[in-house]
Amino acid sequence: MSVVERLKDEQKTAMRAKDKARLGTIRLALAAIKQQEVDGQKTLTDDEVIAVLTKMVKQRRDSISQFEAAGRQDLADVEAAEVVVLQEFLPQPLTEEELGALVDKALADSGASSMQDMGKVMGLLKPQVQGRADMGAVSGLIKARLS
Known part of the structure; x- marks a missing residue:
């Protein structure tokens, strides 16, 4: 089931349960997705x-x-409650060990040896860690390994 379908199912469930806070957050998410689809004039993939x-x-x-x-x-x-609801629809976060292994593999695959190669490494990692790790933390980890 796609992420949008899960959101719509959970929207119906929240309506039935009369959970206004959850329903509002899901509606915000669906509206943001719809806005991106209208702006880009295309249907978004799960990654998008x-x-x-x-x-x-x-x-x-x-x-x-x-x-x-x-x-x-x-x-x-209120914002913290919204974060909890939104995180239900994101993939499981990576552990420190998994993230470290992905960074090491990306460094080896790109042949990066200095800070000037950081863009190559980030380009390789971003699709793999999108939504599963904080990109700021990933960037810091790469900098530590390259220096």
């Missing part, structure tokens, strides 16, 4: 849908840190 959901999670995490810095824990809690 995962990229949209990953972006939404990142935005909410940024909002959480800003709300907490401003002393608005009530708004931060």
